Amino acid sequence: MxxxxxxxxxxxxxxxxxxxxxxxxxxxxxxxxxxxxxxxxxxxxxxxxxxxxxxxxxxxxxxxxxxxxxxxxxxxxxxxxxxxxxxxxxxxxxxxxxxxxxxxxxxxxxxxxxxxxxxxxxxxxxxxxxPHGVVNKVIEDLPDISLCRILFSPGPMYDEIASTFHTRGQALWDIWHIGYPKIDEVIAKSAARNSHRGKQTPTVLFAPTWNKHAALDVYGLAPVDALLEAGLNVIVKLHPISLGKHPVNRLDWKNELTKYQGNPRVTIVGSENANPWFLKADVMVSDVSGVAYEFLATD
Known part of the structure; x- marks a missing residue:
């Protein structure tokens, strides 16, 4: 300073x-x-x-x-x-x-x-x-991360990623193991989610990531249509980047989702936090998104 x-x-x-x-x-x-x-x-x-x-x-x-x-x-x-x-x-x-x-x-x-x-x-x-995400994530924003002295690590695999990054001479960290507090509330409430299984029409959470060549980019909303044809309820939770203006988006996904307006079996999620929707779904359809790991915590 x-x-x-x-x-x-x-x-x-x-x-x-x-x-x-x-x-x-x-x-x-x-x-x-x-x-x-x-x-x-x-x-x-x-x-x-x-x-x-x-x-x-x-x-x-x-x-x-x-x-x-x-x-x-x-x-x-x-x-x-x-x-x-x-x-x-x-x-x-x-x-x-x-x-x-x-x-x-x-x-x-x-x-x-x-x-x-x-x-x-x-x-x-x-x-x-x-860190953003769980063990499947690489360390992003490399120029800025060297400004941090401490890494709140979610687990051993992230330690390994961090150590590899350290050997490249970019940063020197103290590593503190804090777990993954973002999903603490999901784990705490998972019993309530599991209690309603089998008592109603199953609900599927469709939560693809935004990346090119991932599910949304390749298949679009076809998985949603297939799930509806099977008589299931569907929650559509797209990544925030998919809902914004980003070069990888081949379509205006926010506009594409309007075709489901008025359909009582479709819920469109506009918020960024996926946690509440994990608790309302029986099954998730996803891809390489980190939310797939988070959803496993509800089982």
Whole structure:
């Protein structure tokens, strides 16, 4: 952090850092949670809930600056998603600081979904990375990940991936094994899901990933039509990238899904978090998407 960085602070940056400082003076640890997308919010929410039970800790969500939102479409969309998620989960706005990278005071920082994240300008704040996905995922956003000192690893295979990355000279991490908190609530509620099996028409969750040559790109919505012809109920949960403007999308999938409007046996999911829909489905149809691993936790 340089004197030049300090000169760029605006009044609301100073206000929030003063709050962080006050918490520290009161003997609390200040934890900063960073994500530029609503999807990243899902990975951090269980951690926030746990931290919120600790009286000696104050956890804050750090969102992009308003100026950053005006200049960058991703920041604008991501911040809107985050604010909607904050409202949905009844997180006090007193715990949501829209200051982007201008966090100077803090004891620890946790980030999800690297690439465009508002890393604190005070690089002395230890930063941990929560990986996107489970063991099948590679480590993404390589230039930014070296800014993190700690890896929250979901398991041994991810350790191996991280070690390979380390040998390439890109980063030096402490690895903390925290499991995969994103699906804790799924595991906790899985008994309720299993109790309704066989009591009604089966429901299938169609959840393909967005990548080229994956199920949606190759087959489109044909699997949905086949499931409906078989007399099944279908939940369609496309990846957020599939529902947006992305070069890999050969069709406007959001528009394509309108053909199912009014069909009582089809539920179209617009939210990013797939967890609630795992609990409503008997079977999943997917591909290389990480949600396939997550769905297994409900069995």
């Amino acid at each position: 340089t004197c030049k960085s300090l000169l760029t602070l605006r009044p609301h940056h100073v206000f929030w850092n003063a709050r962080f400082l006050f918490d520290r003076l009161m003997g609390r640890k200040v934890i900063l949670l960073l994500s530029s997308t609503g999807h990243g919010f899902d990975y951090l929410l269980p951690i926030y809930k746990e931290l919120s039970t600790r009286h000696e800790i104050r956890a804050y969500w750090i969102l992009a600056n308003k100026s950053e939102c005006q200049q960058d479409y991703r920041n604008r969309v991501g911040t809107a998603e985050m604010l909607a998620a904050v409202k949905q989960h009844k997180i006090p706005r007193s715990r949501v600081a829209q200051i982007g990278r201008f966090a100077i005071i803090g004891d620890f920082c946790i980030t999800a979904h690297l690439g465009g994240e508002p890393f604190p300008i005070n690089r002395k704040i230890p930063t941990a990375y929560v």
